[in-house]
Amino acid sequence: MNIRQTENTSPRANRRMFVLRFFFGICILVFGISTPGCFIIRPIAGANIDHHQLQKAREARVLEVRHDGAERLSHRLDNGDPIENADLSFYFSESLLNKAAAQLDSVTGWIDSLTSYSIRSIRVKLYNGSAIATVSMAAYNHDYDVDVDLIMDCLLLFSIEGGKFYARLEPFNVVPTVKASGMISSVEGIIEDIVTMRLSTLSDNLPPIQFPVDFNNQFPVQANYVEVRTGMNMNITTPAQVLQYNLSLKEVLIFKEKLFIALNVKKAGVKK
Amino acid sequence: MITRSHCEPLFGEAIFSMSGRIKLPRKIASFATTLFMFGFIFIGCGSSVNVPSVEESEKSIARTIPKLDSLDRLIVVQTQSLPKGFDIISHTRMSAINTLLNGMTNAGTNDIHFDFLATRPLWKEEKSTFGINYTNYVDVDTGRLDVDLKKFQFTGMLNNIVLADVEIEGMGAIRVSGKYTGITASAAPQVHFYLNEQLQFSISTADSDYIRLTPLPRTVMLKTKVTINLLGWSIPYYREIPLQSDDLIKPVLIPSALRSEIVFPLPAAQYGEERLEYVKRSLDFTRSTVGANNNVLEYKSNISFIKP
Numbered sequence: 001m002n003i004r005q006t007e008n009t010s011p012r013a014n015r016r017m018f019v020l021r022f023f024f025g026i027c028i029l030v031f032g033i034s035t036p037g038c039f040i041i042r043p044i045a046g047a048n049i050d051h052h053q054l055q056k057a058r059e060a061r062v063l064e065v066r067h068d069g070a071e072r073l074s075h076r077l078d079n080g081d082p083i084e085n086a087d088l089s090f091y092f093s094e095s096l097l098n099k100a101a102a103q104l105d106s107v108t109g110w111i112d113s114l115t116s117y118s119i120r121s122i123r124v125k126l127y128n129g130s131a132i133a134t135v136s137m138a139a140y141n142h143d144y145d146v147d148v149d150l151i152m153d154c155l156l157l158f159s160i161e162g163g164k165f166y167a168r169l170e171p172f173n174v175v176p177t178v179k180a181s182g183m184i185s186s187v188e189g190i191i192e193d194i195v196t197m198r199l200s201t202l203s204d205n206l207p208p209i210q211f212p213v214d215f216n217n218q219f220p221v222q223a224n225y226v227e228v229r230t231g232m233n234m235n236i237t238t239p240a241q242v243l244q245y246n247l248s249l250k251e252v253l254i255f256k257e258k259l260f261i262a263l264n265v266k267k268a269g270v271k272k
Numbered sequence: 273m274i275t276r277s278h279c280e281p282l283f284g285e286a287i288f289s290m291s292g293r294i295k296l297p298r299k300i301a302s303f304a305t306t307l308f309m310f311g312f313i314f315i316g317c318g319s320s321v322n323v324p325s326v327e328e329s330e331k332s333i334a335r336t337i338p339k340l341d342s343l344d345r346l347i348v349v350q351t352q353s354l355p356k357g358f359d360i361i362s363h364t365r366m367s368a369i370n371t372l373l374n375g376m377t378n379a380g381t382n383d384i385h386f387d388f389l390a391t392r393p394l395w396k397e398e399k400s401t402f403g404i405n406y407t408n409y410v411d412v413d414t415g416r417l418d419v420d421l422k423k424f425q426f427t428g429m430l431n432n433i434v435l436a437d438v439e440i441e442g443m444g445a446i447r448v449s450g451k452y453t454g455i456t457a458s459a460a461p462q463v464h465f466y467l468n469e470q471l472q473f474s475i476s477t478a479d480s481d482y483i484r485l486t487p488l489p490r491t492v493m494l495k496t497k498v499t500i501n502l503l504g505w506s507i508p509y510y511r512e513i514p515l516q517s518d519d520l521i522k523p524v525l526i527p528s529a530l531r532s533e534i535v536f537p538l539p540a541a542q543y544g545e546e547r548l549e550y551v552k553r554s555l556d557f558t559r560s561t562v563g564a565n566n567n568v569l570e571y572k573s574n575i576s577f578i579k580p
Contacts, residue, residue, distance in 0.1 A: 219526075
């Protein structure tokens with residue numbers, strides 16, 4: 001219904017419209033009183049809040065996270081052994097992390113059987129002491145036709161599993177922008193569900209970012225064959241061997257624009 | 273609908289439409305009702321709104337930035353010597369490679385096999401007794417022995433040259449036959465091999481997965497000693513057999529831990545038990561360089577993901 005139509009109606013119709021709207025307002029009020037939750041606020045917290053306020057809140061939270069990380073890193077650098085005191089050390093650039101993270105751009109997954117999500121982009125920034133990924137994504141509840149656009153600030157948590165090196169996304173700021181169709185009362189629970197409950201377990205459903213390295217490694221020693229025809233005729237052969245070794249993660253440190261990981265050789269032997 | 277674009281018109285329209293034709297008291301009444309309604313809901317739900325005010329956030333930002341800047345400055349000073357400029361830089365300590373090589377040298381005593389072929393003769397001498405000329409000779413018929421790689425250790429890395437000590441030693445029996453004073457006989461003498469040399473390796477990137485250490489060509493001596501006793505004829509056979517180092521030792525491939533192909537986890541496109549599905553991604557390595565200095569092997573490269 002548009003305003004121009006309203007303005008062109010008669011005073012009588014106008015009065016009827018006013019009563020109707022007043023009644024509607026009262027209904028909303030009664031519903032608001034009777035509902036213990038915050039059916040409007042929750043979506044508003046993500047969607048209709050002052051964007052400037054939201055931006056400032058995000059900025060403050062990100063700075064807090066960065067400060068905590070920088071403090072830990074500074075303490076580590078002041079204490080303990082030199083950072084490269086390890087059998088193997090790797091430096092990964094922020095650019096490489098972004099190239100790996102970009103493999104997840106535009107992919108679609110599922111939070112549950114009714115809620116899918118689509119990752120628009122993941123951008124990683126490495127600061128002294130913290131790695132923060134900004135994930136832009138959309139969650140969509142198919143049953144209720146509810147879209148939740150999200151911006152998530154995630155800490156990157158690094159781990160080695162089965163020799164593979166992963167960065168897992170752990171959201172600490174989730175900023176939903178709700179888009180929904182249908183009546184407020186019918187979608188309120190769904191939005192709340194998506195925004196508060198399901199997104200809290202979103203990190204379990206998000207795929208990790210895999211690095212192009214494998215630390216559970218093998219060291220091939222090539223077979224060799226030498227023919228000796230001087231003095232004593234003989235053939236010297238060295239069979240191929242495979243040395244297997246495992247590495248243990250010593251530490252992961254995050255510096256501005258680079259990620260450092262240190263590993264030590266844990267076990268080495270010939271593969272039988 | 274409760275999107276920003278829907279939510280605002282829903283309530284905004286009620287207010288705006290009142291501003292058109294209706295009288296002021298009604299407008300005020302309606303506006304007050306709406307205001308009250310919003311106020312009630314906002315107050316009632318205030319506790320669940322976790323977003324701090326702009327002022328609170330700005331205070332927090334103003335408090336944090338100087339502390340963060342100060343920490344950043346300290347960290348930058350402490351880390352300015354760290355390498356940069358490539359997607360990946362790896363440092364492998366020589367001691368780590370030796371730990372791996374020790375795993376091989378300590379594994380057993382049958383690292384290298386020597387297969388003896390017929391050598392005719394291994395040794396011979398022309399003799400004459402009472403004007404009768406004859407030849408004493410010994411042939412190697414066959415034999416096989418296993419030799420232990422006692423040591424293979426890198427001892428230094430400097431100016432992109434890697435030094436290594438190699439020591440092999442083994443002892444075993446071979447079958448020999450021959451004639452002594454015209455009498456044919458055979459024996460199984462002991463043979464002893466020993467090699468202890470220092471080798472040099474040059475380094476290069478084999479491919480993405482390995483760093484190649486290639487032995488520089490050099491003649492090394494395999495010391496061979498056989499004590500043959502044939503019908504009382506004692507023949508001390510000792511020779512240094514020249515071998516080319518690049519024949520004896522094949523290039524050593526040091527794993528870089530990098531993979532030119534990885535299986536990348538992606539979310540499963542269809543809902544099911546499996547939340548992830550895996551796709552292969554090939555990687556392209558460019559500007560790869562490798563260096564060896566101060567007993568550290570350094571590998572640098574830039575990496576691109578090749579999308580299928």
